[in-house]
Amino acid sequence: MxxxxxxxxxxxxxxxxxxxxxxxxxxxxxxxxxxxxxxGLQELVLFSSGTETTENxxxxxxxxxxVLEVWKNKLTTIPRSLxxxxxxxxxxxxxxxxxxxxxxxxxxxxxxLEIQNNMLLTLSFDVFSTLTNIQRLILDSNGMQSxxxxxxxTQLRYLGLENNKxxxxxxxxxxxxxxxxxxxxxxNQLAKIPAQLPRxxxxxxxxxxxxxxxxxxxxxxxEILSELNLSxxxxxxxxxxxxxxxxxxxxxxxxxxxxxPNKLPFKLQRLDCSDNQISRVTVQxxxxxxxxxxxxxxxxxxxxxxxxxxxxxxxLSNLAMxxxxxxxxxxxxxxxLTRLDLKGNKIEHIGVHDVNNLKQLQVLNLRNNKITSLDHxxxxxxxxxxHLYLDGNPWNCTCKLLTVRRLLVxxxxxxxxxxxxxxxxxRGERWMSxxxxxxxxxxxYTFDKGxxxxxxxxxxxxxxxxxxxDYDYDLIH
Numbered sequence: 001m002x003x004x005x006x007x008x009x010x011x012x013x014x015x016x017x018x019x020x021x022x023x024x025x026x027x028x029x030x031x032x033x034x035x036x037x038x039x040g041l042q043e044l045v046l047f048s049s050g051t052e053t054t055e056n057x058x059x060x061x062x063x064x065x066x067v068l069e070v071w072k073n074k075l076t077t078i079p080r081s082l083x084x085x086x087x088x089x090x091x092x093x094x095x096x097x098x099x100x101x102x103x104x105x106x107x108x109x110x111x112x113l114e115i116q117n118n119m120l121l122t123l124s125f126d127v128f129s130t131l132t133n134i135q136r137l138i139l140d141s142n143g144m145q146s147x148x149x150x151x152x153x154t155q156l157r158y159l160g161l162e163n164n165k166x167x168x169x170x171x172x173x174x175x176x177x178x179x180x181x182x183x184x185x186x187x188n189q190l191a192k193i194p195a196q197l198p199r200x201x202x203x204x205x206x207x208x209x210x211x212x213x214x215x216x217x218x219x220x221x222x223e224i225l226s227e228l229n230l231s232x233x234x235x236x237x238x239x240x241x242x243x244x245x246x247x248x249x250x251x252x253x254x255x256x257x258x259x260x261p262n263k264l265p266f267k268l269q270r271l272d273c274s275d276n277q278i279s280r281v282t283v284q285x286x287x288x289x290x291x292x293x294x295x296x297x298x299x300x301x302x303x304x305x306x307x308x309x310x311x312x313x314x315x316l317s318n319l320a321m322x323x324x325x326x327x328x329x330x331x332x333x334x335x336x337l338t339r340l341d342l343k344g345n346k347i348e349h350i351g352v353h354d355v356n357n358l359k360q361l362q363v364l365n366l367r368n369n370k371i372t373s374l375d376h377x378x379x380x381x382x383x384x385x386x387h388l389y390l391d392g393n394p395w396n397c398t399c400k401l402l403t404v405r406r407l408l409v410x411x412x413x414x415x416x417x418x419x420x421x422x423x424x425x426x427r428g429e430r431w432m433s434x435x436x437x438x439x440x441x442x443x444x445y446t447f448d449k450g451x452x453x454x455x456x457x458x459x460x461x462x463x464x465x466x467x468x469x470d471y472d473y474d475l476i477h
Contacts, residue, residue: 001013001017001019001020001021002021002022002023003020003021003022003023003025004022004023004024004025005024005025005026006022006025006026006027007025007026007027008027008034009022009027009030009034009035013037013038015037015038015039015040016040017038017040017041018040018041018042018043019041019042019043019044019045020038020041020043020044020045021045021047022045022046022047022049023045023046023047023048023049024047024048024049025048025049025050026049026050027046027049027050027051028050028051028052028053029051029052029053029054029055030046030051030053030054030055030058030079031054031055031058032055032057032058032060032061034058035058035059035061035062036061038061038062039061039062039063039064040064041062041064041065042064042065042066042067043065043066043067044059044062044065044067044068044069045067045069046069046070046071046073047069047071047072048072048073049073050073050074051070051073051074051075052073052074052075052076053075053076054075054079054080056080056081057080057081058079058081059079059081059082059083060081060083062083062085063083063085064083064085065083065085065086066085066086066087066088067086067087067088068082068086068088068089068090069088069089069090070090070091070094071090071091071092071093071094071114072092072093072094073093073094074094074095075091075094075095075096076094076095076096076097077096077097077098077103078091078096078099078100078103078115080102080103081105082104082106082107084106084107084108084109085109086107086109086110087109087110087111087112088110088111088112089107089110089112089113089114090112090113090114091114091115091118092114092115092116092117092118092138093116093117093118094117094118095118095119096115096118096119096120097118097119097120097121098120099115099120099123099127100127101126101127101129101130103127104127104128104130104131105130107130107131108130108131108132108133109133110131110133110134111133111134111135111136111155112134112135112136113128113131113134113136113137113138114136114137114138115138115139115142116138116139116140116141116142116160117140117141117142118142119142119143120139120142120143120144121142121143121144121145122144122145122146122147122148123139123142123144123146123147123148124147124148124149125147125148125149125150125151125173126149126150126151127149127151128151128153129151129152129153131151131153132153132154132155133155134153134155134156135155135156135157135158136156136157136158137153137156137158137159137160138158138159138160139160139161139164140160140161140162140163140164140184141162141163141164142164143164143165144161144164144165144166145164145165145166145167146166146167147166147169147173148170150172150173150176151176152176153176153177154177154178154179155179156177156179156180157179157180157181157182158180158181158182159177159180159182159183159184160184161184161185161188162184162185162186162187162188162205163186163187163188164187164188165188165189166185166188166189166190167188167189167190167191168190168191168192168194169194169195171195171196172196173194173196174194174195174196174197174198175196175198177198178198178200179198179200180198180200180201181200181201181202181203182201182202182203183197183201183203183204183205184203184205185204185205185206185209186205186206186207186208186209186229187207187208187209188208188209189209189210190206190209190210190211191209191210191211191212192211192212192213192215192218193206193211193214193215193218193219194218195217195218197218197219197221197222199221199222199223199224200224201222201224201225202224202225202226202227203225203226203227203228204222204225204227204228204229205227205229206228206229206230206233207229207230207231207232207233207251208231208232208233209232209233210233210234211230211233211234211235212233212234212235212236213235213236213237213240214230214235214237214238214239214240214241215240216240216243218240219240219241219243219244220240220243220244222244223245223246224246225244225246225247226246226247226248226249227247227248227249228241228244228247228249228250228251229249229250229251230250230251230252230255231251231252231253231254231255231272232253232254232255233254233255234255234256235252235255235256235257236255236256236257236258237257237261238252238257238261238264239261239262239263241261241264241265242262242263242264242265244265245265245266245267246265246267247265247267247268248267248268248269248270248291249268249269249270250264250265250268250270250271250272251272252271252272252273252276253272253273253274253275253276253296254274254275254276255275255276256276256277257273257276257277257278258276258277258278258279259278259280260273260278260280260281260282260285260286261273262285263288264288264289266288266289266290266291267291268289268291268292269291269292269293269294269315270292270293270294271289271292271294271295271296272294272296273295273296273297273300274296274297274298274299274300274320275298275299275300276299276300277300277301278297278300278301278302279300279301279302279303279304280302280303280304280305280306281297281302281304281305281306281309282306282309283306283308283309283311283312285309286309286310286312286313287312288312289312289313290312290313290314290315291315292313292315292316293315293316293317293318294316294317294318295310295313295316295318295319295320296320297319297320297321297324298320298321298322298323298324298341299322299323299324300324301324301325302321302324302325302326303324303325303326304326305321305326305330307330307331307332308331308332309330309332310330310332310333310334311332311334313334313336314334314336315336316334316336316337317336317337317338317339317360318337318338318339319333319337319339319340319341320339320341321341321342321345322341322342322343322344322345322365323343323344323345324344324345325345325346326342326345326346326347327345327346327347327348328347328348328349328354329342329347329350329354329355331353331354333357333358335357335358335359335360336360337358337360337361338360338361338362338363338384339361339362339363339364339365340358340361340363340364340365341363341365342365342366342369343365343366343367343368343369343389343392344367344368344369345369346369346370347366347369347370347371348369348370348371348372349371350366350371350374350375350378351375351378352375352377352378352381354378355378355381355382356381358381358382359381359382359383359384360384361382361384361385362384362385362386362387363385363386363387364382364385364387364388364389365387365389366388366389366390366393367389367390367391367392367393367416367418368391368392368393369392369393370393370394371390371393371394371395372393372394372395372396372421372422373395373396373398373400373401374390374401374404375400375404376400376403376404376407379404379407379408379411379413380407385411385413386413386414387413387414388408388413388414388415388416389416390415390416390417390418391416391417391418391419392418393418394421394422395417395418395419395420395421395422395431396420396421396422396423397420397422397423397426397429397431397434397437398423399437399440399441401431401437402437402438402441405431405432408432415432417430417431417432418430418431419431420434420437425440426440
């Protein structure tokens with residue numbers, strides 16, 4: 001049963017009801033009598049219903065209740081005397097200021113507890129010690145500056161403490177979660193990676209902290225860690241990461257790296273080093289990363305990607321080097337590339353030799369460079385190209401671009417072509433649809449001497465170029 005815009009729990013709800021969903025309402029107070037006839041209820045959701053208080057024992061009669069969600073309301077305390085059958089308790093987006101031992105009395109079956117976006121400025125973690133089966137605990141965005149106490153939660157798999165104000169965790173805090181797989185600590189004020197992280201971790205999120213280095217002793221035990229996010233810290237090096245041998249995804253973006261990290265784990269498939277100060281990447285830097293599929297080097301002030309730097313990356317499909325200082329497309333790119341992003345560089349020319357091996361390329365982004373012309377033979381080297389971004393370049397819209405246009409139309413390529421800068425007579429027009437350029441090129445037709453002239457194309461047929469299968473662009477000078 002679903003209810004909207006009500007001010008009281010409706011009477012007469014069938015006793016056989018298993019799920020009750022109430023949202024966008026004005027039910028300020030919940031009481032025991034609201035649910036006495038709903039003993040079979042298994043799931044109760046109160047979303048944005050204006051609830052401020054609950055009477056003691058309000059949910060006591062719901063002996064089969066497994067899921068209780070009271071989120072985006074105005075609760076200041078956790079409801080008392082919750083049924084022991086409860087497995088999921090979600091209380092996010094309220095105004096809860098404190099958590100006590102008695103709030104969870106008897107909840108030995110509880111697996112999921114969410115209290116994010118509340119007002120828990122301080123917390124003693126031993127209040128959770130009775131939750132022996134808890135697997136997922138989310139305490140994000142509470143403004144917590146410290147956590148005291150411990151709780152041995154042997155079944156805990158997921159712990160979220162993001163977007164608080166944590167400066168540190170005491171040394172043995174995480175050692176009490178031997179099954180923890182996902183730990184999210186982003187958006188705090190940590191100066192170092194917490195000590196004694198559990199060996200069971202698969203994913204560790206530490207972005208937007210104040211971490212200055214990666215110490216070997218903090219990460220060497222993370223033998224099965226697959227994902228590590230250190231974006232938005234103050235790293236000047238990442239040497240300790242080499243000990244995390246099974247890492248497949250590493251985010252080092254928005255740090256202070258001045259050179260490409262040394263000796264990265266060889267199993268990496270995704271590496272993000274964007275928004276640093278890495279000016280050059282060499283063959284030696286990339287030699288061990290043969291499993292890499294996605295590489296991001298945007299916003300580095302990069303002036304050179306050494307020729308054949310990526311020759312060992314035989315699985316690379318996505319390469320992003322936007323907003324750098326490259327003057328040409330790097331040579332020797334892997335034949336496996338499907339996406340190449342070079343937006344916002346200083347590239348002046350695209351040659352056949354730049355793209356000749358990129359037969360798998362589907363997306364090419366060259367926005368905001370210094371390209372003035374494009375050879376149609378470049379497009380012939382890219383049989384699988386689906387998206388081409390060329391806007392923001394200073395195009396010289398000569399008649400040769402009509403050949404390019406025809407190829408793009410025939411291939412069905414999604415094209416963002418940009419505007420003409422030269423010649424002056426078509427300045428400001430988009431060259432894929434410039435009537436002025438078409439009109440000018442129509443008057444420039446000549447035919448080879450000694451050959452029978454082909455039928456001259458009328459101007460209105462030129463404008464409808466997508467439907468003109470007989471037009472021969474090779475005749476245009």
